[in-house]
Amino acid sequence: MATWAGDKNNVTLVVNQNSALSRRLGDFYASWHGLQPKQICRVTASEEEIVSREVYEREIAGPLGECLQRNKTVESTYYIVMTQGLAIRISATKKAEPLRTDGASVDSELAMLYGKLHGAKIPIEGPLDNPFFKRKDEPFSHPAIPLYLVTRLAGYSFEDAKKAVERCRGAKNIGKVVLDLKADNDAEGNDWLLNTAILLPENRVILERSAAIVEWAKNVIGYASWGSNDRNRKSRKSGMEWLPGAIAAEYVSTNARTMKMPPTTWTLGEWSKPETFFAGAPQSMILDYVWEGVSGISGYVDEPYLRFTVHPDALFPPYLSGRNLAESFYLALPVLSWQSLIVGDPLCKLESQP
Numbered sequence: 607m608a609t610w611a612g613d614k615n616n617v618t619l620v621v622n623q624n625s626a627l628s629r630r631l632g633d634f635y636a637s638w639h640g641l642q643p644k645q646i647c648r649v650t651a652s653e654e655e656i657v658s659r660e661v662y663e664r665e666i667a668g669p670l671g672e673c674l675q676r677n678k679t680v681e682s683t684y685y686i687v688m689t690q691g692l693a694i695r696i697s698a699t700k701k702a703e704p705l706r707t708d709g710a711s712v713d714s715e716l717a718m719l720y721g722k723l724h725g726a727k728i729p730i731e732g733p734l735d736n737p738f739f740k741r742k743d744e745p746f747s748h749p750a751i752p753l754y755l756v757t758r759l760a761g762y763s764f765e766d767a768k769k770a771v772e773r774c775r776g777a778k779n780i781g782k783v784v785l786d787l788k789a790d791n792d793a794e795g796n797d798w799l800l801n802t803a804i805l806l807p808e809n810r811v812i813l814e815r816s817a818a819i820v821e822w823a824k825n826v827i828g829y830a831s832w833g834s835n836d837r838n839r840k841s842r843k844s845g846m847e848w849l850p851g852a853i854a855a856e857y858v859s860t861n862a863r864t865m866k867m868p869p870t871t872w873t874l875g876e877w878s879k880p881e882t883f884f885a886g887a888p889q890s891m892i893l894d895y896v897w898e899g900v901s902g903i904s905g906y907v908d909e910p911y912l913r914f915t916v917h918p919d920a921l922f923p924p925y926l927s928g929r930n931l932a933e934s935f936y937l938a939l940p941v942l943s944w945q946s947l948i949v950g951d952p953l954c955k956l957e958s959q960p
Contacts, residue, residue: 777851
């Protein structure tokens with residue numbers, strides 16, 4: 607089991623003073639881990655989910671950078687924990703080629719803040735290579751790996767977000783990893799799922815190659831699929847029985863488009879039928895999984911393109927080997943300053959079994 611992960615002393619928590627939910631989540635998380643005052647950065651920011659880059663710099667990135675410098679925690683901070691009530695997306699300022707857009711996830715953009723605080727010139731257009739990608743045998747530390755690992759406490763309610771954190775305490779390294787392929791697709795996403803099955807112990811894997819959707823699996827510690835991009839998936843509910851500490855990922859381009867809760871009557875729709883959309887898209891939502899019982903999940907605020915999504919074959923082996931949630935997801939994420947958003951306590955990790 608890996609023993610080099612950072613701990614609570616490597617966390618900086620970001621709270622939006624304008625948001626009651628953010629303040630409440632911040633108070634809970636700080637108490638839960640016993641954070642020191644210098645580990646909490648309080649900003650006064652918009653509660654809108656989508657903000658301009660100017661607002662992002664003025665209300666989030668700028669104040670956070672100043673706080674880290676003031677508290678002398680630029681180097682000791684490995685994990686930045688955002689709280690719901692802070693913007694999730696930076697709007698694009700101009701039309702451009704898809705991979706040249708300057709729109710991005712707030713959290714993915716903040717991952718580059720470490721470099722900016724050291725004078726690096728960070729391009730704002732397009733994705734940037736993640737220097738930690740697949741470096742599974744290396745400890746995360748500064749300045750060797752010049753970025754922050756940014757995750758977010760989020761749920762459809764305070765209780766949802768709180769329970770996701772609480773479920774990590776005492777989580778055991780047991781259970782199955784469900785890998786659900788899209789049967790009519792030969793894209794490399796299926797290859798990553800198949801490779802995951804090869805890399806993990808056979809008795810820890812449920813691998814579905816057929817057109818069937820894995821539903822109602824029990825004792826699930828990990829899950830990866832095509833989500834609503836698999837036309838055989840009809841329900842927004844996965845039906846999984848999640849174990850404490852369970853994490854998930856899916857190849858869906860807009861599953862973190864909003865943190866708002868859809869109507870209870872809403873379900874997965876079709877792009878050809880706008881009447882089936884919620885928050886501008888018909889696709890699955892990552893906070894549905896949090897509501898069901900996962901402790902962590904990755905998603906995207908806008909189209910990331912398949913090759914830039916979380917790679918499950920780089921996610922689950924480190925997590926089951928003792929890496930924490932933040933390090934496992936960032937080991938599996940090819941690019942930063944892009945569209946990803948990771949929900950969960952960065953310190954969440956599985957206790958080894960005797």
